[in-house]
Amino acid sequence: MEPSTAALLAGPLAVGIAAIGPAIGISLMTSAYFNSIARQPEIQGGLTPYYFITLGVVELLGLFGFVSFYLLFNRFGG
Amino acid sequence: MIEVGGLPAPFNHVNVDTLIMAWIAMALILVIAFLVRQNLKVYPTKLQTFGESVYDLTRSITMATAGSRGDAFLFFIGSLFIFILTANLLGQLPLRFIQMMSGYPGELIAPTGDFNTTAALAIFTLIMYFYFGIRKKGLKYFKHYVQPSPFFLPVNLVEDVTRPFSLMLRLYANILVGEILAMVAFSIMPYVLPVVVIFLELFVAFVQAYIFSILSSVYIALLSAEDH
Numbered sequence: 001m002e003p004s005t006a007a008l009l010a011g012p013l014a015v016g017i018a019a020i021g022p023a024i025g026i027s028l029m030t031s032a033y034f035n036s037i038a039r040q041p042e043i044q045g046g047l048t049p050y051y052f053i054t055l056g057v058v059e060l061l062g063l064f065g066f067v068s069f070y071l072l073f074n075r076f077g078g
Numbered sequence: 079m080i081e082v083g084g085l086p087a088p089f090n091h092v093n094v095d096t097l098i099m100a101w102i103a104m105a106l107i108l109v110i111a112f113l114v115r116q117n118l119k120v121y122p123t124k125l126q127t128f129g130e131s132v133y134d135l136t137r138s139i140t141m142a143t144a145g146s147r148g149d150a151f152l153f154f155i156g157s158l159f160i161f162i163l164t165a166n167l168l169g170q171l172p173l174r175f176i177q178m179m180s181g182y183p184g185e186l187i188a189p190t191g192d193f194n195t196t197a198a199l200a201i202f203t204l205i206m207y208f209y210f211g212i213r214k215k216g217l218k219y220f221k222h223y224v225q226p227s228p229f230f231l232p233v234n235l236v237e238d239v240t241r242p243f244s245l246m247l248r249l250y251a252n253i254l255v256g257e258i259l260a261m262v263a264f265s266i267m268p269y270v271l272p273v274v275v276i277f278l279e280l281f282v283a284f285v286q287a288y289i290f291s292i293l294s295s296v297y298i299a300l301l302s303a304e305d306h
Contacts, residue, residue, distance in 0.1 A: 049142035049292055056289035060244050063251035070254070 011069040018065020025058040086213050090304035100189035101148045139292050151298050159291040165190045166283030170276050175264050191253040200242035203294040211301040252286050
């Protein structure tokens with residue numbers, strides 16, 4: 001396999017596989033967030049900043065995949 | 079990209095498009111801030127209400143993470159939030175579609191879609207949390223590197239690199255993904271499809287500005303907190 005072909009295959013795979021973890025994590029987090037708001041609606045204001053902090057931390061793992069794809073694509077694919 | 083003389087290899091290129099877009103963002107912020115500041119009244123006008131709500135939003139960020147202690151670094155978090163939000167929203171103007179059709183060989187995307195901009199912002203966060211930590215605790219600030227036990231020294235040292243790096247990467251990658259999605263949508267179906275992506279991006283722009291400033295605020299608050 002040519003290096004450029006391998007890179008073209010590897011890029012989408014990197015994005016797809018890297019998206020699995022954050023998808024599961026953000027789903028779990030959001031379901032817990034909505035559950036707690038449903039139980040105690042008055043907690044929403046205090047909870048939202050922490051929700052977004054964790055969202056940023058979890059989401060980063062998926063973005064690593066995208067960045068590696070982008071770098072590979074610029075290097076070999078373009 | 080243009081070259082500038084007199085500097086070593088990776089630093090002698092300037093991304094002119096990013097620079098222009100960042101200048102436009104800064105000019106917008108300056109003009110709006112000046113207009114809001116023009117005539118302040120006890121019974122606020124619409125513009126003043128807008129300014130006050132922006133202030134309240136940024137203050138809620140520092141209040142959530144540091145309480146009233148956060149007023150010391152509200153100026154920094156507020157500037158970060160407003161600049162990043164303006165820059166992200168600037169990228170949602172259809173400038174890049176016009177540029178794609180005109181054949182101009184650059185990319186007029188949001189200035190935060192270039193990692194040089196976000197790296198600068200992240201490095202300033204690093205400097206700020208060193209500054210506030212040292213101002214609060216003096217040289218005892220450096221004690222937190224060996225805090226639970228001396229074995230944690232490498233972990234704590236690496237953290238100073240990963241924190242700005244993750245801040246940089248998160249904002250840059252999110253905005254870049256949005257721009258690429260919009261360009262792909264534009265090349266598939268130029269009339270309706272980009273609008274959908276742009277509406278999604280308006281939400282992402284706000285969330286990313288919020289996350290960047292709240293994480294910076296958390297880092298500053300964490301490292302300038304009292305010892306227990």
